Amino acid sequence: MSHTSFQEKGRTFEAEADYVVVGSGAGGATVAAQLARGGVSVAIVEAGAWRDPEHYPSSSHGAMRDLFDDWGSTIAMGRAFWPVxxxxxxxxxxxxxxxxxxRTPGDIFEMWEKEHGVGGIEMAKKVWANQDEVERELFVTEVPVASRGRSNNLAMEGANALGYESHVIHRYAKGCVGSGQCLQGCRTGAKQSTNLNYVPEVLAKGGEVLSCAPVDKVLFDKKRRAVGVTGWFQHPKTKKWGAKFNVRAKKAVIIAASATHTPCILMRSGVKNDNLGRFFRAHPGTGVYGVYDDPVDMNIGATQGWASTAYREDPGLKLETLSIPPEMVITRLKGGGKLLMERMAEYRKMAMWIQAVRANSHGRVRNGMGGKPMVTYTLDRADMEKFVRGMHLVAKTHFAAGAKKVVPAIAGMPYSIGPDEVDKLLDAPRDPRAYVAILSHLFGGAVMGSDPTRSVVDANGKVHHYDGLYVADASALPTVLGVNPQHTIMGIAKLRAQQLLDT
Ligand SMILES: Cc1cc2nc3c(=O)[nH]c(=O)nc-3n(C[C@H](O)[C@H](O)[C@H](O)COP(=O)(O)OP(=O)(O)OC[C@H]3O[C@@H](n4cnc5c(N)ncnc54)[C@H](O)[C@@H]3O)c2cc1C
Ligand code: SF4
Incomplete structure (x- = not known):
């Protein structure tokens, strides 16, 4: 068992394993652990540093510096510029x-089968069985009553008053104490991120893990067979480049570097496929603040503890609570100086709830300078209609829960609106530039499909026309889901490992 971190310039670091997995997130760590359980040797090659919970930052600034990809500077460029x-x-x-x-909704597998020639009920059964296992392994439970916090409870009251279905969220967390710090990493170790379970399991089973090791390219033999990966170590603080590394794969290379980085790695490696980087999709979303008479203290309680999928089909929305730290809240309040301070003084009485669109719009990922993904993406008119419906629904839910006003944070709209004015939101701008939205659920870029002229990987995740090269992350998902994606990515990643072990 060995973990190798940053290596100074000098001798090339060499390693070899049956399977080399690039990336240690939802897809990468899951496929790696499942392979290791099958008795084969596995190497994980991860661009980021290894931090344990006690070393996580506590501020948003620290999170951007230590945990986010490139300080969170990737932007989806289009009519609006929204952070990825x-x-x-x-x-x-x-x-x-x-x-x-x-869990992955059944309609997704039906749609994939109909429109992309992959999926179907057989795949659904296998993915659901894998999701059963993940739920056991990662201690999935409903947010405990004691950790819910007032914001989550208010949202439930609002939805009940309006009469639509909603629920307490199930999470990969063991003993969540409701510190509202998920974005900065869970310092209590309650959240079951893969650095706490699947990656250590790979090490314990004799695997090799490289951190601070961004992969530059996949290596091929003359017959288009992937035989390993190469890159240079990068220091996590100074960003200085270190030694070169080559990690050889005896059986296969599996790329799981995310919807933005996977297509870029494949493009840099010379993989020929016109669909690479295409069909990038997302669930763009934003928040609406409700301001209540009494303190809500949104940062006390699980970061997200309430959700509704009642509008997943029509018009295509996901509603959730989300607490964000005060330094992020202030960036969304209009004004400056004394006025801004007065508005910020209401922070304790604010609850932020979000809507995210099950968007059909798609964009493209290209390789930018220095290996940074360049994303182009704009919501079309139909998706903007859903977006506006979502803002209206969240605001209505706040009022139904007793908010005295809502702060919609939309350019061209009043700073706040009262209960009698909520329908004004139906006339909110359809221009994406009026909204401060973010893209956090990312899909596509190396999509799965049976037709090599419309996809990058086949039903087994194998890159078309190449041997020994697979994709096991969000980039392979051919559509958005309308639900949170990690469980789908993990269920499919386990399936990839099972298929490889069976061959
Ligand atoms: C703030 C936020 C909240 C979210 N909340 C939820 C939630 O509650 N539930 C949910 O289901 N989903 C949630 N998501 C989405 C979910 O986390 C992602 O869909 C999922 O992690 C994606 O898995 P992945 O394997 O595709 O990529 P990632 O998990 O992003 O993993 C990719 C890995 O590849 C590494 N990498 C990139 N380039 C290279 C390279 N060149 N060489 C080596 N390694 C590389 C990266 O450093 C990273 O570790 C959230 C996302 C965000 C941003
Ligand atoms: S809210 Fe998030 S960070 Fe806080 S204890 Fe729960 S899982 Fe951990």
Whole structure:
């Protein structure tokens, strides 16, 4: 068992394993652990550093510096410029996410079968069985009553008053104490990010783990067979480049570097496929603040503890609570100086709830300077209609829960609106530039499909026309889900490992 971190320039670091997995997030760590259980040798090659919970930062600034990919500077460029949020650290985005666990809806497998020639009921059964296992392994439970906090409870009251279905969220968390710090990494170790379970399991089973090791390219033999990966270690603080590394794969290379980085690695490696980087999709979302008479203290309680999928089909929305730290709240309140301070003084009385769109719009990922993904993406008119419906629904839920006003944070709209004015939100701008949205659920870029002229990987995750090269992360998902993606990524990643072990 060995973990190798940053190596100074000098001798090339060499390693070899049956399977080399690039990335240690939801897809990478899961496929690696499942392979290791099958008795084969596995090496994980991860761009980020390995941090244990006691070394996580506590501020958003620290999270951006230590855990986010490139300080969170990747932007989806289109009509609006919206941040693409993901992590670069051992455990990937599972370290900074809210640990919400939702099974893949059956309609997704039906749609994939109909539209992409993959999926279907056979795949569904296998993925659901794998999700049963993940739920046991990662201690999935409903947010405990004591850790819910007032914001989550208010949202439930609002939804009940309006009469739509909603529920307490199930999460990959063991003993969540409701510190509202998921974005900065869970310092109590309650959140079951993959750096705490699957990656250590790979090490314990004799695997090799490289951190601070961004893969530059996949190596091929003359017959288009992937035989390993190469890159240079990078210091996590100074960003200085260190030694070169080559990690040889005796059986296969599995790329799981995320929806933005996986297509870039494949492009840099010379993989020929016109669909690489295409069909990038997301669940863009944003928050609406409700301001209540009494303190809500949104940062006390699980970061996300309430959700509704009542509008997943029509119009195509996901509603959730989300607490964010005060330094992030202030960036969304209009004004400056004394006015801004007066508005910020209401922070303790605010609850932020979000809507995220099950968007059909798709964009593209390209390789930018220095290996940084360049994302182009804009919501079309139909998706913007859903977006506006979502803002209205969240605001209505706040009022139904007793908010005295809501702060919609939309350019061109009043700073706040009262209960009698909520329908004004139906006339909110359809221009994406009016909203401060983010993209945190990312899909596509190396999509799965039976037709090599419309996809990058086949039903088994194998890159079309190449041998020994697989994809096992969000980039292979051919559509959005309308639910949180980690469980789907993990269920499919386990399936990839099972298929490889069976061959
Ligand atoms: C703030 C936030 C909250 C979220 N909350 C939830 C939630 O509650 N529930 C849910 O289901 N989903 C949630 N998500 C989404 C979920 O975390 C992602 O969908 C999931 O982690 C994606 O898995 P992945 O394996 O594709 O990529 P990631 O988990 O991002 O892993 C990719 C890994 O590859 C590494 N990598 C990148 N490039 C290279 C390279 N060149 N060489 C080596 N390694 C590389 C990265 O450093 C990273 O560790 C959230 C996302 C965010 C940003
Ligand atoms: S809310 Fe706090 S304790 Fe609970 S999982 Fe998130 S960071 Fe951990």
């Amino acid at each position: 949020v993901q992590a670069r650290t051992m455990g990937g985005t599972t370290v900074i996410n809210s640990a919400i666990c939702v």
